[in-house]
Amino acid sequence: MAFNSMLEHLRLGEFDVDPAAIGWERFVRNGKTYTYFGIVPALLRLPLLLTDGLARLDVTRLYCALAATLALCFKFATVALINDELPKSRLQAVAFFVIVLSLLFGEARIQFQKASIYQETILWAGAIAAAFIYCAVRGLIAKRNFSTGLVAVMASLAGLGLLTRVSAGLGLYISTGLLILALAWPAAGPLRDRLPQFVRGLASKRTIVTLAILLGFAALSGVVNYQRWGDPLKFADFRKYIAYVALPEYLERQAAYGVFNVKRLWYRIVYYLFPIWTIIRPNGQLLFSEFEGRMLGAVEPPPASFLLSDPLLLVLGGACLLRLPLLGRERLPPLTMLTAGGIIMLGLSEVLGFIAILIRIAEREDAAFGPGNILEQVVGAGAEHPLRTNIVNSGLARDSSDGPRSPDASLDLP
Helix, strand or coil: CHHHHHHHHHHHCCCCCHHHHHHHHHHEEEEEEEEECCHHHHHHCCHHHHHHHCCCCCHHHHHHHHHHHHHHHHHHHHHHHHHHCCCCCHHHHHHHHHHHHHCCCHHHCHHHHHHHHHHHHHHHHHHHHHHHHHHHHHHHCCCCCCCCCHHHHHHHHHHHHCCHHHHHHHHHHHHHHHHHHHHHHCCCCCCCHHHHHHHHHHHCHHHHHHHHHHHEEEEEHHHHHHHHHHCCCCCHHHHHHHHHHHHHHHHHHHHHHCCCCCHHHHHHHHHCCCCCCCCCEEECCECCCHHHHHHHHCCCCCCCCCHHHHHHHHHHHHHHHHHHHHHHHCCCCHHHHHHHHHHHHHCCCCHHHHHHHHHHHHHHHCCCHHHHHHHHHCCCCCCCCCCCCCCCCCCCCCCCCCCCCCCCCCCCCC
């Protein structure tokens, strides 16, 4: 009922929540209770005001199911767009079927069976990211052009992502910025002629509208942050986190090592891929217990590995990485190469990997298509088009749970 309470307070111009609604996930500042969860899931409960059920109807499970279904629809639509642009073959059909099954029965689609505020936030962020991916692929393949309206929609989705889950929203913001740069960069001509054209491209209506939308949502996010934490750039103040107040050693650890510390990165890789941290030593302690006690706030079970839970996603993501040299052979502009790097860091591995594996299948089945021509067919750009091979995409690599919910044990952004 936390989002119900959040909406009730937002109606009054307040940004706190009822302590009973948020439980142990509450932050206490100046005698009021706050939470770091974004306001979009709360605003989606506006229809409850029409039924007078805001105070008594818990729709968390329903909204989790709606978010998962919405994300699934956008992913299906994206995969269908890509599939329609590729040469048809039996192997391609098999790959398409496997991808559809993986999307249909993936973890995110069943999270709502154990619905909570964590799952709902992640699922709505995933749905927004999936819609963003669909728009990007539609611009590349279906419309073969990023119109002002389409980029404005993508910018709006990035803003909604920021107001839902900051870690997802930042990825979409970065990707939208890279898209704007890639679209403004001329496709041909000497460098001395490209730079003035690039500057004029940045001053275009499309760029101005996009930046206005991004800045507008960023300003709104700043207002929310300021009302909650007294700082427009702060998305959570864990010094006010009730669990940390009860355990002051957490605050001491955060003061010593910070919310983000590169020394934790190796452990995160081990945690998500190779769960050897669960090994118990002869002295009864976990394998890395000293490091965990010194650097982390908590480590939550059960042990898991993407190598076991998401093998197809990893294989397809790796296939996409293997296709990156093709971009270099196509002589892409430097900014587009930068954008292609953003794809790997921020893009949905399912979609990108699907592109890569179907390119490989198509190459094997039809020798008439060279690697460059097939890539052009995938991204939906003809040789004469300015966006010839500008692969621009974004989103979160995953839309399922990011693992531990404890701030120090999970991603450093809430």
